[in-house]
Amino acid sequence: MTFDLNKIPAFGVAGNFTGHLEQAGEARDFINIKSKDATAPKGIFPTYLPAGKEEKVIPDFLKENPFDSHKIVFPQKDEKLQIECECVIACNLEWKENQVCNIKPIAFAASNDCSIRKEGAKKISEKKNWGKASKGYSENFIPMGSFDSKSIINDYKIACYLRRENQLFEYGENSFVKDYSYIYSQLLDWIKEKFNTQENEGPLENLNSYLLELNKPSQVMISIGATRYTQWGTVNFLKDKDESIVIVYPANKYSEEDIKALVEKKDYSSKDISFLSQTIEINQ
Numbered sequence: 001m002t003f004d005l006n007k008i009p010a011f012g013v014a015g016n017f018t019g020h021l022e023q024a025g026e027a028r029d030f031i032n033i034k035s036k037d038a039t040a041p042k043g044i045f046p047t048y049l050p051a052g053k054e055e056k057v058i059p060d061f062l063k064e065n066p067f068d069s070h071k072i073v074f075p076q077k078d079e080k081l082q083i084e085c086e087c088v089i090a091c092n093l094e095w096k097e098n099q100v101c102n103i104k105p106i107a108f109a110a111s112n113d114c115s116i117r118k119e120g121a122k123k124i125s126e127k128k129n130w131g132k133a134s135k136g137y138s139e140n141f142i143p144m145g146s147f148d149s150k151s152i153i154n155d156y157k158i159a160c161y162l163r164r165e166n167q168l169f170e171y172g173e174n175s176f177v178k179d180y181s182y183i184y185s186q187l188l189d190w191i192k193e194k195f196n197t198q199e200n201e202g203p204l205e206n207l208n209s210y211l212l213e214l215n216k217p218s219q220v221m222i223s224i225g226a227t228r229y230t231q232w233g234t235v236n237f238l239k240d241k242d243e244s245i246v247i248v249y250p251a252n253k254y255s256e257e258d259i260k261a262l263v264e265k266k267d268y269s270s271k272d273i274s275f276l277s278q279t280i281e282i283n284q
Contacts, residue, residue, distance in 0.1 A: 107143045170233070195211060
C-alpha cells in the first residue's frame with residue numbers, strides 16, 4: 001500500500017509509552033498539562049501540514065515535507081539528535097461540520113520521528129521538522145482490516161538499531177505495538193478528542209484550527225508514540241554516517257534473533273516486515 005506523503009498531514013503522539021519522556025528529558029515540558037488519567041498520552045503535535053503560502057494559521061516551517069525513507073539530514077547548529085522508533089498508522093478521517101467524527105486506520109509502518117534534544121523549544125513541533133529529511137516512514141505500509149486485538153497489528157513488535165562503523169547497537173527496546181499506553185479504540189477516541197479540542201497550551205498547539213485551514217483532510221498519518229530506549233540508546237546521539245534502523249515485524253513469525261540477523265545482513269526485503277533504514281548526513 002502506497003501513499004503520497006506530499007499531500008497527507010502528519011502528526012505524532014507524545015508520551016504514549018511509559019518512561020520515554022523521562023529518558024528523553026521532556027517530561028518537565030508537560031508538567032502543567034492535565035490528563036484524564038495518569039497513563040494517558042500528553043498530547044498530539046504536528047510534523048507536516050501541506051498548506052500553501054496563503055494559509056496564515058499554520059506556521060511556515062510545518063509546510064515543508066520532512067519525510068525521507070533513506071536519510072536523515074542534520075539541522076544546522078543542532079548536535080543532539082535521537083531516533084524515535086515508532087509505529088505510524090495511516091488513517092481515513094470523517095467529518096461532521098467542523099469536527100472529526102470518525103478515525104479509521106487502514107495501514108501501518110515503521111516510523112522514525114527523529115527529534116532534536118534542545119532546551120527552550122516552545123512547541124514540540126519545533127524539535128521535529130527542521131526541513132527536508134528530518135524524519136521518515138518505511139516505504140512498506142502494511143494494510144490492516146481493523147485496528148483492535150483481532151487485527152494483524154496485535155502480533156507486531158517495534159525494534160530499533162543503530163549501525164555505527166559496522167557495529168550494530170540496540171537503540172530501542174523491543175516492544176509490542178499493543179503495549180502502548182493507549183491503543184486501539186481507546187487511542188482513537190483520545191485522538192479524535194484532541195483533534196477537536198486540544199488548545200494552544202504549553203508545548204501543544206490548537207489542532208482543529210490547523211485541520212480546518214487544510215480544508216478538513218480525509219487522510220492523516222499518526223505516529224502513535226516513541227518506545228523506550230535501551231541504556232545505550234539513551235545516551236548516544238546520532239553521528240555522521242550512522243545508519244538508523246526501525247523495524248515493525250510480526251513476532252508470531254520472527255524472533256528478536258531473526259530480526260537482528262536480517263539487520264546484520266541488511267536484508268530488508270521481507271514483505272510482512274516494515275523496515276526503515278536511514279543514513280545520517282551532516283548538513284554542510
